[in-house]
Amino acid sequence: MNRNRLLLVVLLPLLLTLAAGLGYAVLSLPEQPQYLQKLVMDNMAESGVSHPVTAVLLNFRAYDTLLEMMVLLLALLAVWSFDMTDPKHKTAPNQVLDTLTRLLTPLLILVTAYLLWVGAHAPGGAFQAGSVLAASAVLLSLAGWRLSNKLTALPLRIVLVAGPGVFIIISALTMLLEGQLLKYPVAQAGLYIVILETFATLSIGATLAALFLGVRPGKTDKDKGGKHK
Amino acid sequence: MNIEFYTTTLWIAVIWPLLLSIPAVHKRLPWPRYLAIIPAVLLTVSPIDASINIPWLLYGTGFAIDGNVRWILGAFVVIWLTTVSITLPSNEKSPFSSTLYLLTLTGSLGALLTTDLVGFFSSTTLMGYSFYGLLNQNADKTQQRAARLYLYFLITADLALFEALLLVAFTTQYFQFEVARQAMSEISSSSVYLYMVLLGFMLKAGIWPFYIWLTATFNSGTRVIALLLIASPITISLLGLLRWLPLRDDIYITGLVMQLLGASAILHSVLKIFTRLIFKQALFKHGMVYFTTAWLLIAFTGLFSLVLGTALLNPALWQQYVYLVYPFIAITSITLTILILVTGKNHRKPESTDDVFVLINKLFHKLKKWHQTTQQLASQLQLTVKSLWNNSGSFVSRQYQQVLNDKNNKSFLTSWKLNITLFLILGLALTWLAI
């Protein structure tokens, strides 16, 4: 009791100071600097897409996105390196759940495709689409679906690295063609971005679902990954 | 032969033994210890003075050889060749010894040939620590103790010399011997530098009041160790004194003290030798002369400090006759070498080592006892503090109790809560200070 009281006595003022300081800092921020925003708008025509967030994400600051895809892959590598064992509780095939997933999965895939497509000119894009895809995969695995053993080794891995892999290939390609990392030719910028987004969606969906499961599929030959492509 | 050849030989003489000291290299070569000395021998027999600057090495060091250095180098080569010839059979005994041996050689040659303070300091350190390693090779208990004694002296000496080096760096940008000495003798606060240099090299050379490691090492080691002792630590340190010491007019008290030390050293060693002559009848049996050689060595370094004291008293006279010191060192060390070679052949280790060890052991036990007492006191104090804290019963008391009860060697600083609070405080402090 004493200990917590003392912690509160010391900690709360500190945190309040922090909050007050940060609040003061935020409130006294200068007027919003506009020129970067203007730059984005000015260069939209050359970006290949019409939605500014997608343009920033996959063209102006695409390098960040490449690294971020690597972070995702790294998280999966790390989780797999822990060598988790499956909790072994088999989901009993529940009739309602089963029917629901059968109905929902095609719908979710449709939503994924829509989000991917809409990203070019409205809110949406690879990450949103990928998360929905992952959600459907998680749902499937909860309902007891499993990926066939043939697909757990190389095919699954190829899907998982498709996003970063294509990103790297395009980086190398742009470097060779244009002399600058990730500088798309203006005419084909839209095409490049669509390719990137499509593969990224696949990989993100697969990676998130695999992270949810936590166990390396194909570790033993029985009970792994509810993956769905 | 042309001058380029000699300048090249100059730096090869230092680099070559360093290269050979790599185990993979010297294991594949025949007679590596002879090979390592060859460039040095070439330098000794050639009559040409040469010098080379290596600006990218350390602080822009350089190597040079002239008539004075050649004297020392000559003595050096003789002693090293002797040690090689008497150690060859045991070459394969330990994989490490060749490396350490060659590193000691590199350090000594580097110190001998270099032209600046940093180079000299670096080389002597290399030499010192490799020599410590050599002392530890296949060492028994007494030898290990002697080696440890040497190490303590070495570290203290290096610290003193490092201080001196810092002072030079503080005073001037240049580290060449002449320039640095000139600069150091001109500034007013050079006496600290003088004392540091004197202390450092007196420790390293085992000059009189600091001779205990010398006798210990000498008596517990083999002939090779004794010979190397003369060649490396002692000769090089005497050379260091010649090169580092600033000469000024107003330091005559130091000069007097040095003379006094030198005189006492000679007196002490003469007394020691005489008591042995008188009380130990078996002088020529069991290599008793060998043990007295150590005292001859001390007498020799004492003589040197006598001379040095004179130099401090009268710099002008010293400048006139300084060239004589080099042959003096060279000839004396060769004489001592021959003496050791002849008398040490069938010497046995004495049953009881030097009385120094008794003294040190006593000291050690006293320290131990003192330590125990303080520990008891501390634990009592801890108990008192603990009971006090227990009574007060607050959070702080428990925090401190944790520290005091620290059984798992875990510091209270590993506590997550405390640390993140510290993190918060640090962030706030940075912001506040930036304002």
Add this chain to the structure above:
Amino acid sequence: MAIENALMTFPMAFPLVSLFAVTLILLPLVGVICCFLMPRISRTLGLFTSFANVISVAGLGWQILEHDSYRHAVGGWGAPLGIELYADGLSLLMLATTAIVGLAISVYSTAYFKPAAGVRFWPIWLCLLTALNTLFLSEDIFNLYVTLELLSLSAVALTALTGSKEALSGAMRYLLASLLASLSYLLGVVLLYHSFGSVDISILTQQMQAPSATLATATPAVWAALGLMGAGLMLKTAIFPLHFWLPPAHGSAPAPVSALLSALVIKASFYILLRLWFTLFEPLVDSQAINSLLGLLGCTAILWGSVQAIRQTRLKLLIAYSTVAQIGYLFLIFPLAPNMGSLAWNGVAYLIISHALAKSAMFLCAGNLLRFGGHDRIADLDRVVQRLPLTAAAFALAGVSIMGIPPSGGFIGKWLLLEASMNQGRWDLVAVIVIGGLLAAVYIFKVIGYTFIPAKVTHEAHAVSARMQWSALLLAIGAVLLGFLSLPVLSLLNISDATITSGVGL
């Protein structure tokens, strides 16, 4: 030049230097993907990648020496809109250290890890390499955040690799601390972005140093950003009192991983701190108080870390605490740099490199001893000098550099720092540096002493492969040889873009 001309005959639309810089980023990425797809040959792939990485750094260094500091606008957009890569002398030194230490550790790991563990090690290590390369090349504070996360997550994953109790809780502590630090750093980035509308270091620096009439520089948001980013980076660098996560993580990770963490990972966040402190935040940190606070932390770290190292009974923990102490030396740049620019800079840069080499050598030696005797209790080292001479020699040589005995890299670094503090009359710093060296001598000789003495309890000895011994020895020799090459190395530091570095003489 001949090679350059020959290469130029090939129709390339970009200078050679871009090729090397981009290779540094893409090469380890390709390595990660390949290791993931082909786990069976991951060892070969990893070794090949670290070797190719050395060659790319050499190429980049060659080009930078010939031309000048280098900028690359990713995506062709340029600074405010896109991300810029930037390489100068300091980043080149960091990249080169990473490449060399990384290669040695790769060679070591080929022998250290059994195939099953190796499959897990190699892709994550290549991720770490990617993170380090991209971090040292980046000029964009948000991009730095992403690289920092890549770095910390791979470091945590590597720490937990053994799966032992200590390693897992060490990794957990490390992960939480570094996530906290990352968020703190990110909030700083947010405040800076909304103050100036850019995340590019050089643009931010220009705005900070030459405020336009409408824009006041030292707004509360910038102070807050300084506090948040500074504290976050210090937590990642593990400066005293925030070092609590370091010893358990570094002490329980597999030997090559500990070497990576101590030699490279903590240097990366320190590098960012250095960059930000002396470019962007320079107008703010001119005040003496903040710099002396950091200097004080540095001094305390030196003393506390050394004393803790002396108290340890396990070798790996001793080395880990020695890292805590050595980080303290790096922080002495803050009180020294503002007045005695280049000396302190050179000293700290030198310490970073030589500590990277020496400390990785030490951890690799600890790994060898652990493999050899099955334990790392210092008191039971049991005559390893005779039985494992190469490792003992490597440890001693690395110790020479850590103690700062001449002629070694550590000596040059400490010497330059000493000179800088003497010229400023900071005798307190001089005393701390000298005492720190003395304490270092105590803990190094504590280990070396036991290597000569037979242990009371003997352990069964296991064979240690030659590759493991030699990679440790070569790193240690490198740390010592560094002492002979001060001028060429220091001349590298002078390459920089004058527009972004101000009067500190970077």
Add this chain to the structure above:
Amino acid sequence: MNPANFYALVGIGLFCIGLFGMIINSHLLRKILAFNIMGSGVFLILVALGRRADNMPADPVPHAMVITGIVVAVSATALALTLMIKVTTITGQATLPDEDDK
């Protein structure tokens, strides 16, 4: 007060609450949740301040940054949760060794 500043202040509140939670909770799951709350706070500030002036369109750059940040945070959370499960199975408790008191 315009909405942007209000949301930003809420973000700061979340950041501080998360920090508080990270300090006082010893259960690892709670620590990880606290980290996520902190992260949400930072992202909220980042996005909210992107449209401080009412008459301007929102700045797209912070939005892109937030997406990147979220993906990074999700990866870190996944890693942290798995590590926590691993720690719990091996040590038998879901706290760090220094915090098992009480």
